[in-house]
Amino acid sequence: GAVLVDDEVLLDVDALPAKPESGAGADDLGSSEEDLPLRGNWGGKLDFIFGCVSYAVGLGNVWRFPYLAYENGGGAFLVPFFISIVLCGIPLFVMEVSIGQYLNTGGIGIWNLVPMFKGVGFASMTMIGLSNIYYIVLIAYTLYYLVASFRSPLPWEQCGNEWNTERCLGIRENLSSLADRNLTAAQAVSSVKEYWENNVLSITNGLEEVGSLRPELALYLLLAWFLVYIVIWRGLHQSGKIIWCTALFPYLILFILFIRGVTLEGASEGLLYYLRPDWSKLKDPRVWITAGTQVLFSYGIGIGANVALGSYNKYNHNFYRDSMIVCSICSGTSLFAGLVIFSVLGHMAHLQDKDVSEVARSGPGLAFLAYPEMVVQLPFAPVWAVLFFLMLIVLGIDSQFCTVEALVTGLVDEFASTLRPYRRLFTLGIVVVQFLLGLPLVTQGGMYIFQLMDFFSASGVSLLTVVFFEIVGFAWIYGAKRIYANIKDMVGFTPNMYFFLCWLFAAPCVIVGMLVFYIAVPEPVMYSDHYVYPWWGEMIGWCMALASIIWIPTYAIYYLWNSSGTLLERIKKGVTPQVVPRKVQEGSPTSDESLALEPPTNIVRVLLQEKS
Secondary structure (H helix, E strand, O other), X not given: OEEEEOOEEEEEHHHOOOOOOOOHHHHOOOOOHHHOOOOOOXXXXXXXXXXXXXXXXXXXXXXXXXXXXXXXXXXXXXXXXXXXXXXXXXXXXXXXXXXXXXXXXXXXXXXXXXHHHHHHHHHHHHHHHHHHHHHHHHHHHHXXXXXXXXXXXXXXXXXXXXXXXXXXXXXXXXXXXXXXXXXXXXXXEEHHHHHHHHHHOOOOOOOOOOOOEOHHHHHHHHHHHHHHHHHHOOOHHHOHHHHHHHHHXXXXXXXXXXXXXXXXXXXXXXXXXXXXXXHHHHHOHHHHHHHHHHHHHXXXXXXXXXXXXXXXXXXXXXXXXXXXXXXHHHHHHHHHHHHHHHHHHHHHHHHHOOOHHHHOOOOHHHHHHHHHHHHOOOXXXXXXXXXXXXXXXXXXXXXXXXXXXXXXXXXXXXXXHHHHHHHHHHHHHHHHHHHHHHHHHHEOOHHHHHHHHHHHOOOHHHHHHHHHHHHHHHHHHHHHHHXXXXXXXXXXXXXXXXXXXXXXXXXXXXXXXXXXHHHHOOOOOEEOOOEEOOHHHHHHHHHHHHHHHOHHHHHHHHHHHHOOOOHHHHHHHHOOOOOOOHHHHOOOOOOOHHHOOXXXXXXXXXXXXXXX
């Protein structure tokens, strides 16, 4: 059997293994390939850039990076941050996008380059599936606040509501009012915090008390998933104009907030806290670990989204140029968002006669505590609240539909003959299942589950383990030289030697160092600096982490067990590429560089014959 293009023999199918693995290696070579719907590509030249910006520039840039920078040395934090970008962020981003574009397949199918390592692909899909479940809950919270922001006065501005307690202190209330209630300043709870914990969350005392479902949050969660589905139901690559809007809109809002923020009294003090370097912090290894983790998190390394976005490029698209643009935008946005946030926090500290450190918060605490408290003190408070929460919704939703697309793309490409004809229905199924799995997170104890998933499921040890094996599989086993050859075949030039050195040496050393530190110096899981998770809660968290990691050894054992030959022959087969190069699939002439898939046994042999 042979695959013919214009009556020429391009692929000797008999050279394939007798029983190819499921996925791109099997489905794409099946007899029904001609009947499968076309996979499709990005519709415009800039769609890939906007798609990557939508994914990479998310909530973490706005509410995580600024606080990390402030807490870890201010301007000094930029040193380990940019070193991590140079050694890990940019090289690994380019590697993932290039392989996705070269093979025209998702995060599982790319591992036909190193078949025994396909468990890394399934691990990535597990991580991205778990992160999809909890990340979108933040959008549900934000929708809740957005709707509430249309009320005047804002509902978190004052006490006297059904969710407030006797300890409540309204934002505009004087501390002297506490004396009438025999309360001290230490005992008082701000109306903003009570709105968040007593009204929005209706939070319980701990993980052991799940409580009942919060109907409003469940409704907003459903709405968030609906918004995701209407964007990706046909495939993200066919929603280019929507991606343009969702990528650009947050910058418009950030710019408006920046202009307003820097004109506020006390803004300069906040900016000084953000940028003033504390060089002594660089002696602390945790600062370097934090910087490296933030880069992996921000660039979306290791979870298959960059691969999926790159796979919709045309074969000769200059992804190299686009990748440099995307990485620059992502890092620049983090820095700019810090200016916006800390100018506002500086004003807030000035009004309350406090130090900036007393009002600065990270993560949900910034979005749902610090900023709501600040906007109340501005003229036309509801307007600024609407703008801020609308920006957060767009930032969150465009990252979410990219990660859901990555999950769908990875699975549909891996099981193409089964799933591709029903892609829209399968996408709906993924959305419904993940919505149902997310319902426990919108119960009264849901925030404790959220914090646990955020800590374990797609970060820390699980993410670093997957990224390490990704580097080993592609840079060491498949080979950095082969990746260089593939890139040259696609874009017409060879990248700088810097990428080669980073893939082989710098990036794996950085990742191993971070992984060892995470294991040797574990951090306790906490919520709101006072609730420490019980031991069984942490065990649940480690089970979530292992749910992805376990795929790597399990699939390798499965592959070796089901292969034929001696153990050495099975291993050789497991590290030998078993793919049909994309240009052969598309019927185009393929250069020698892109076919550098020799060695061991049972390899796909592409036979190019010159026309007489």
